[in-house]
Every structure is written in C-alpha cells, then in structure tokens.
Amino acid sequence: MSLENTQKNRLAIGGRIDRSRALSFTFNGKRYSGFLGDTLASALLANGVDVVGRSFKYSRPRGIMTAGAEEPNAIVQLGHGAATIPNLRATQVALYDGLEARSVNGWPNVNFDLTRIFSLFGRLMPPGFYYKTFMGPKKLWMFYEHFIRKGAGLGRAPTVRDPDIYDRINQHCDVLVVGAGPAGLAAALAAARTGARVIIADEQEEFGGSLLASDVNIDGKAAAHWLAVTLAELAKFETVTMLPRSTVFGYYDHNFLTIAERCSDHIALTNDKAARQRIHRVRAREVVLACGAIERPLVFAACDVPGVMLAGAVSTYINRYAVTPGKGLILFTNNDRAYETALHWHASGRQVVAVVDSRHNPQGDLVQKAAAKGVKVLTGHAVIEVLGGKRVKGAMVAPLSADGSKLTGQAKALQCDTIASSGGWNPVVHLSSHTGAKPIWDEEIIGFRPGKSTQAERSVGAAAGTYDTASCLAEGDASGVQAAINCGHSAVATSYNVTGETAAGPAQALFLLPHGKPTSRAPYQFVDYQLDVTAAGIELAAREGYTSVEHVKRYTAMGFGTDQGKLGNINGMAILARKLNQTIAETGTTIFRPSYTPTTFGTIAGRDVGELFDSARFTAVQHWHEQAGAKFEDVGQWKRPWYFPKTGEDMDDAVGRECLAVRNHVGILDASTLGKIDIQGPDAAEFLNRVYTNAYLKLAPGKCRYGVMLGEDGMIFDDGVTACLGENHYLMFTTTGGAAGVLNWLEIWHQTEWPELKVYFTSVTDHWTTATVTGPNARKVIAKVCSDIDLDGDAFKFMDWRDGTVSGVKARVFRISFTGELSYEVNVPAHYGRHVWEKLIEAGAEFGITPYGTETMHVLRAEKGFIIVGQDTDGSVTPYDMNMAWVVSSKKSFSFLGKRSLDRSDCTRTMRKQLVGLKTMDPLDVLPEGAQIVNERNAPIPAAMQGHVTSSYYSACLERSIALAVVKGGLDRLGEQVFCPLADGRVIAAEIVSSVFYDPSGARQNV
C-alpha cells in the first residue's frame, strides 16, 4: 500500500515534514504511516482518522480539535508494559517509527462504544448530580463509588518500575526567554547580541512558533528564511542555550523557573542511553514571557463533533504538516484573523463551503481577500448547531442579531465535513499568574492580559495580546534589549521590516451562540470538552448559588481536565458573567497553577530515587561487618550492624550470645555513628552550660560528663557525653539520629539569641571511628594494643579520657560506658578505623572478644535502665519523668534551655508518666514494645491507659524478660501489678519495678 493511499488528507506538496522519511505507527491496533516531522495528531488527520477519544461523562465521540497544549480530546496512551505513558496529547507527541498509541476511553473500542448508553441518561447527570444522589442507604456509597471510579479516569498507570532515568540541572542566566516564536526569538537575539547569557526554551518540537506556518516576509525574505538565519545566529553564541521540546512549567519566587526538557521522547518510548527527560532549574535575572496565545473556540450546540477544530489549528495542519483535514470547510468566526484559515484551505485546493461571520459588516482586508477568491461569506450569521455524530456532516447556520444575543431568522443546513471555529485569542498568562500576578481583562483584545509583574519579568507578543508579526518582533526586540540592559549590558535596538501582513479589523466579543432553544434545553453546547462541561451546566451552577468563578470551576469540574481549562475556561467565565449580569472583569479568572502542561513525576524526582533516594551512611568498618555476616538496621541515614548471627542462629540466639559475651568476657561495638560535634572558643563552656541541664563550667581537661538537652518546652531532646579536650575545647557526643538536629539547635541559639558568645561548632561525626570495647576483659584487650596510657583504674578512671596510641594510631580513649561494664571507647581518625578495629579483634581473640550490634547494645543498656532518647522518650518527658533529677542542676548561674518550662504547672503535677521497669509474671513472656498499660485485667473500652512499654527484651544474662515503661505516677507504684492488653486478645500481667535491673550500684563499670 503506498503512502499516498493511506494518507488521504496529505497534500502533495508543502509542509515542514520530511517526505523522504516515512514512518509506520499504530493507533488502536491499526497500522498507519506518516512522515518525520509529523505529530501523532497530524499523522492521524493525514490518515483521515476522525474519532480519537470518548468524552468523560457522556462517552461522546471526539476528534482532534487543536494543534497544541490545549488539546482536550486526543488523549492517548503510548506503548505498553513498563514504558507505557498515559494521557499524552496526540498534538504534542512527535511521531517516530514504531510508535504505538491507543485511545484511553471507549469500550469495546473508541468507534463503537457501548458505554455511550450512559449518555441516554445524560439529562440525569447535570453538574453536581453526585452531590444530590447516592446518599442512601448509608453503607452503599462504597458500592456506588466502585462503579463511579471505574467509569472515571483517562489512561492507565504502568504497573512496574519505570525503566528510564531522569536528570536535573541547575542553570543561571541573565535572560530566560520563554517561547521561541517571533517575539521570543527577537528578544533572545537582542539579548544575546549584548553578550548576555540567554536561555530560550520552547515547548514545541522546533523553534519558530507562528513563523512555522506564516505567510509574511521579514526583511524581504520569507518568514521561514528569517527563522533559519536567526536560529543559526543564536546557535553561534556560546552564551546562548537553546532548548526545544522544553516546557517552562512553573514560575516560582525570586525568578526561579522550572523547565522540563524532553530529551528522547521524539525518538522512542524509552531511552536506554541517557536520561529520558531533564529538569532545568533556572535562576534568571530577567525573564521574557513570549509564550504566545491560545485560540478560543466559539460555543454552539454539538460543537464537539469530530471535524470541528480551532481555525488556527486547521491552518497549522495545512501549512506545517501539509494535511488538509477534510473536504469541505465552514469557517465560523467573530474576527478577521481567522479568515486566513479559509484562504489556506482554499489554497490547498479543497472547497470552502462558506465563511460564517458573526459580525454584520466586517471590512478587514482579509475579508476582502476571501471574497476576492470567490469564497462565500455569510456575515451576521452564526453556526448554531453541528450535524453529524462521528464526523461533521453539516452545520445549522442562522442569522444573528448585531449584538450576537439572539437569532433573527430561520436556521438552514449547510453541508460540510469540517468546521473551523475562532472566537478570538487568549494570551497565555499562566506563567505570569504563577508569580501571583492577577490577569486583567482587556476589552480591546477581548481577552485576559498578564497582570502587574511581581518579579523581573515582562510579557511580549501574543502573550501580551499583540498578534501581528511586525509588532511581535518589535516588542520582542525591545524586551530583549531592556532585559539585557537591566543585567548591565549595553544594547542596541534592531528594527524589522515585515511585509505581506494583512491588518485585522475589529473583532466581536462573542462566546456562547444562541440556539433556537434556551441554553438549558439546547443540545449540549460544550465549553470544557474533556469533562463534558456545557453552557447549561455553568448556568445551572450559577442558578444554584455557585456564583464565584472558583465555585463554578469546582462544581462543574470546568478546567479540571488535563488541558487545565486552556481551551474552554475563558468561554466559561464569559458565560457565567452573562448569567450573573456582570462583566467578565468582575467575574475574574481562576488561579493558574503549575504545571503549565503536565510534568512527569520521574522528571521532577530526578536521580534521587532508588538507592539514591537518601544517601546511606556507612562507617569505616562497614566491609568488615558485612564479611562478619552482620544484619543491618537503618538508624537515621546510617546502616548500623543490628546483630552478628552465626550459622544457624536467629536474632534471639545471636543477641543472647552477644549479651553474655559482654557481661562475662568482652564485646566490641562500632559506635562511630554517634554524632560528634567539636566545640571551641572562649565561651564554649558557658554555651554548654546553657544548653545542658547540668553544669559544665568546671569540667576539666581529661574529664567527660553525661548531659541531657531539653527543648524550650522542658522535654528531653537529646543526650550524650561531652568531653573537655583542653582549654576552650570540647567534644560533644549526640545520639546517632539526633546529630544534625543538635547541631542545628546549637547554631540556632548561637546565631539568633546568643551571638555575643564566642564559640564555634563543627560536625566531626565522620572524622572518627569509634570502637567500644566493653566487658570484664576490656582492660586486658586495650593493654595489648596501647602502651602509652596508664590503664590502671586509679590513673584512668571512669568518666576520664586520655590521648594515646592504639596499635600505632593516635587515639582518644574514653572511659564511658553504655553497657554498665568496664568500657573503653577508642576513637581514631576514620581512615585508620578498619585497621584499629581489626587489631582490637585480634588482641581480644584470646579473651573471647565478640562483635555485637545495636540490638545487644539496647538489651545491655536496658538491663542497666539507661534510656535511649527517641525510644524511651517521645518529646513529652522531662528529666524528672525519666527519674534523672540528678542530671538537672538547680544551682547554675545562668538558666538552661527548658528550665523555665520545668516549673510549669503541668510539669510539676503528680501522676506524670515516669520511667519504671516492668517484670512480667511469666519470666518468659516478653512484652511487645508499644504495648499499652492498664490497671485492670479486663478494662472496659475506652480504657484508662496508664502508660506504655518503651523497651522490652529477653535478658539472657538475667534469664528473664525485662521491660522499660512510662507509667502514670510509676515511681510511687513499685510492686503494683499492671496489665498489657494486646491486639491478639492476650493480656500480659506485669509488676512495676525499678528501671535498673542489673548492677544497681554501678560497681562493674567503675573497676
């Protein structure tokens, strides 16, 4: 089959397609051909495909309406499997060989759709009908909803992981130009010539905008020639970045704009070589918005029948793609500019049935030109209804009063298969609106102009309501010059000589056409095609009191579709204004929001997915842990060894063995993840004194102290040991998960409240490897690898630290203990961490040294009643609640953070929850962490909860279960029995006991 045969609407010559590159594609399973340079829409039109989709509510057949971002109907699903993409607009899909597309609605298919049957009940489905029905019986909504959901939605989400990757790039420029039509190109050129750094981005497949289908001459050459020369000049500047297929989709504060570049979508469904799409995050000093305008259709009965198209889109298909999408055209317009479509259609050799012009006496040059070509022009007439179902068969045309409000005679039928509709143009004010600028209605251009700029930006060309090429070039040039000057460059204006352009006469403000019947009874007069919002629906919303334009939007769903109301919203606002007897200016617009056109989730996410979602942090000993078979736990960003199972061991076995090894021999823990903050300065001690509850002024070099930090509310926020390294020099340890928060906390107080204190904070967490050697044999192990520290218990006491050398590496050794055993925390620079760790393991071999993980650490500290901030505390407990009054100094000269709050009535009342131990009656019963505590075995619901279990383990050392809990008034209730009702129906009884289960005198850590 030759290409000419399948592409019945393809013109023999013309267009910007590459006829030497035939492409094959499928649509709804049927094979078609097109050319390189086609969009899927132009190729479908070339092949005479009429029905491309079905509408949301009434399942009406729909055809391609536009040639751009405003397309409401031609929504397709591309490809299949992992790479499938839902909801693309055929008008924005570049054709490639092998492309596979299908409609998103219609069952069994889009041409023969049984769900159309629902439209028989269309009259029962006015806007908001679902608010008025489906209310009873009460339980049935979930049943109704099931079917409503099934009927809704467009395409299908993929069901497996995206095979593509996405990129992100930060860009800075002097001038960002949005849109590469005549205004944008002139602006970019003017700015580039000054040496300014320029980015110019355009959503379409190629730069040029309206110049791609223009008849004018610029400086004596065809527009296409000027375009080629200009692009070549821009490409030569090293300071210019040209981004085609790139949508500027959001405009944020401080001239920050986001651009989504489609890197490979025009070639294939996925990109196996590089990123499929890329976000440019641009900080621009100046912005030129030259994003054009979108044509507005006129609203008449059945204006959604396939074959009704925007006039400008018809011209685009003829001129740019060499496709005349029908045989006989009726052009329906309220303005001069649309006459060009009739001329283009005529020039393509096909029949113009008539131009129907709503104006009674149009005088513009284009009108004359059309008449001169023998085109029949019906002035003072309107298309009031379309004939046909799956394709236009004709139009009902009737005479219209001069103000457009009523019909003045009988309608008659005219045969045609295409109706080009033009109600004027809407400047693309979206990006300007993102900044907070409110669009302003302009009677002159019968459209909303961008509002007052709130940022360093200006709109030019069609985006500002300027539609002739000469003025667009002039405005563009001026804006580029001004933007460059604002950036400190010196610029010269350029003037362009445009010929062959026809001046346009005045247009008529006309939106909804009257019908023989009132709006409520006329056949559907569609405003928002995708969501089946009609003029009658908008009037109904107003009748029901939904008079704010935002209410109308939300009640009717107007503008909620994938085109975000680009096509229909202004018509809807005009219809609402008329119904409410107010002006369009008073009615206003809804707020335009990003994205200008939909943006791929993955593109926004960029590379930060999968293992890069959040950087994982590992200690220097990680590989050793892996080789030792450790299981890991996520603690904050860190991967920490959880336990080290030997062959055949489960977690309980391993943890039991590790615990006993520490208590009876010696264990070793990688504690490198603890936060470490180096604090220096003459006021360091004073600062510490203020942020900790206890006193630090007298902490001498060589000494360590455990401290607790409170929030302003008096609640425990973090804890850890701080060592005095020397005069005005301290090292603070924080919890693993709290490190960043603590550093922030210190900086906030220093920078905002106490800037007069001379103190400096540096995070050194990653600089050090910390190996905790703990157990009765710890001293013997350290002695084997360290000869320059006197390890004698009297010389190097508990809570001291010493400089020394451990297996040849300069080290800081701290005698602090989180297990209750004799402990040495060996800190060495992280580069030597693995070496020292291995030497310690080697030295400890003869003493049975056993590596242990966080789980064993938790059990051992719980046996001692040591809290873990974040597990035993939850931001609602004070040091007193934790039975840690000893850590709060009431004598300090300067108040400490949170002190004032500790005196508040709620903090001093009785029956606050307090930290206690729990022993289950059956020593083998291990309470689940998070179990709630009640006073009675069979407490009625709702039960008066007394507190909850914060930590719970089986203690191999004590040969029974132990638990820590917070219990109301718990410290006064030792010996009482309480109960933990569990979700599985069990109730576990336990006795309130001291939170210290092991070595209450602390003798073991003090030897």
Place this chain on the structure above:
Amino acid sequence: MGRYSVFSLMKNALSYHENWQAAWHSPKPKKHYDVIIIGGGGHGLATAYYLAKEHGITNVAVVEKGYLGGGNTARNTTIIRSNYLWDEASQLYELSMKLWEGLSQELNFNVMFSQRGVLNLGHSLQDMRDIARRVNANRLNGIDGEVLGVAEIQKIVPLLNCSPTSRYPVLGASWQPRGGTARHDAVAWGYARAAAAMGVDLIQQCEVSGIRTSAGKVVGVETSQGFIGAPKVGCVVAGNSGVVAAMAGMRLPIESRPLQAMVSEPLKPCLDTVVMSNAVHGYISQSDKGDLVIGAGVDQYNGYGQRGSFHVIEHTMQAICELFPAFSRVRMNRQWGGIVDTCPDACPIVSKTSVQGLFFNCGWGTGGFKATPGSGYVFADTVAHDRPHPLAEAFTIDRFTSGALIDEHGAAGVAH
C-alpha cells in the same frame, strides 16, 4: 430547602434543571447577630451549622473574605482518619469520624465519604514501635486499628514498593479501615446549604479588618461591608489566625507556613486506599475522578503566599517514586499551596480568649480537614455555652502556659 434525592433529580431533569433552588443565598449583612463566625471554610461553616442545629442559635453570620470553602478546605488532600496517639486528640478526631459516618445523610449532601482505609507505613524499628503503641492506644480508646505486616500491605496496595532492598524498606503499617477520603468542596457546600436553610447568613467577599471590643468584651467586627455587631465572635481562619488575633491585640503560639499538594492527570483506578509514610515522607490516594492526590511537606519559612517552593515538590515526588516506582511515568497536572496554622505540639487550639465573647478555633495545621465536623461541633458548643466542650478542654490556649501539651507530631502525618 428542597431535599436532594434521585427523585428530585429526575423531577428537575423533566424541567431541564431550570427550577433548582440556590443551595444558599448571599445576603447583605444585618446590623447585629448573636454570633459572628469569621471564616467561611469547612470548620467555620460546620460551626455555624452546629450552632443552629445543636444549640438553636440561628441568628448567625459567617463572614468570608473570599468565597466559601476557598482556603484550606479547597486545598487539602482530603484524608480522614482518627488514629491519633494521645487520648485527647484521638477522642476529638474520633468524634469527627463518627460525624463523618453519617454526614451525607445528615446534610442531605453527598460528601462522598469513602471509607477505603488508611495505611501509615513504618520503615524503621522505631517507626514500628511507634505504630504498635499508637494502634494499641487506639484500640483501647475504641478506635479501629491494626498493625499489618508486609504481605498484608502488599495485598492491599499491589503497586507499593515492598522490596526488602529498597532504601527504607516497608516493615509494616498501621491500618485504619474506617479511614478514607471525602470530597472536600462538598463538605463546605453541604454545611453551607444546611446552615443557610436554618437561617444562617453566609456573607462572602466580606473581609474582616478589625475586632471591636469594649471593656474587655467583644462587640462586633469591622468588615469591608461595614461594622457588624455581635456579642460573640468565633475566629476560624486557619493560616490567618495570627492576623485576626492581632486585631484583638493577641498573639497566638501559631506559625503560618505554606503546605503544598498536587494531583496527577486522571488515571483508571490503580490505588484503592490511602497510603501515608512519615519517614519516606509522602502521602497519596486516588480521587474518584482518577487523579492521584499527593501531599507534600511544609515549607520551612513562615508566610501567607498560597504557593511554596519547588524543592518541596521535588522531595515529595522522590518519595512517591520511591514508594510507587510504577508512578514515575505518570504526570503531575497541577500543584498548589495553602497556608497552614501550626501549633508547637501539632494540636489545635479550640478556646475562649482573654477577650470576653471572642473565641478561637485554629492550629489544625496540616490535618484540619479530617476534623471538620468534630471541630465545628465542639467549637459551636464552646461558643454557645461560653466554656470548653468536654472534648475541647485539653485544647484551650492555656495549655501553652501550663505545659499540658499534646504532642501529635508523630501522628500528624506531616513533618513540621
């Protein structure tokens, strides 16, 4: 007010829907009311409705500077659940849940309350401890909840990434089957219509510029439509609470910040429940129209511009793509921001004030939508009787003096 039903729909269809009555009227303000509610969002309208219905106080005006339900009611992600941690909060949200369960029928307006269940995912051992603690507390408070394992979660949400090798693997979840979503706009409209039917005046485009007091008592409000008198004024203005409080010479422990949300293009059903993750930090559900509705985190600066920063959107999308790798090719249709009023303890203020007759209902922060019915109910009671409703006693402004804070950051769902 004509009742809505399938029969009224059929009857009106016969006359081409030309005879529907307005859901509410837009009267000019009277000179004086018994109660003025500032703020015509869901909470304000619900307050007016319950004042009329439960307390017979119908001489009420709701004054709204924009349009009804146009603030956070129109901007939230419509999630409803009552699985909060502390007794005080969970009982308040559970009251709300019970009201939701009959709301469509009570208001004769289908708010599409869809009890499709809410999953709160846990990604660390501490997450799972917190989840167990919360679910146990919920059950003992008579609120439905379960702790689910990974296999059960995967069955409910087939597209969720439950791989044990993901960066923060899903370890389990809490599951509240009675939780779900509702149609946010319909909630405001339903309350508005029902309140108006009982005589409440809904006054839109009426911005309050001052609160007039005399001898420590409120006497009315200055508005863009003139002075309106009332001995009681209830402020329900969310992100603008600090602004209105300042009119009465008060400061509130509230920070107003942008909170963003977004929707995808409509898709065929692919997510049947609400999925929330505090740790990976995203939450997502699918609307009846087919959009994926996604919530983001709070911007870290204070402000009143109803738009936020792009990096927050990026981070949210990373979380969603991490949780649902299949959604990576879906596209974001629209994003927006609202201004949330956050308290230091992530719980609301429902309270009398030092000015007699002036009441505040605010501080709902990132989770106010779900509380709409309960919030209106207890606030109406508080205003009507000039003392806190029993369930609101813990939420007075005094708690910031006494220290009796109710820290719900863990259950509030959004990192503040």
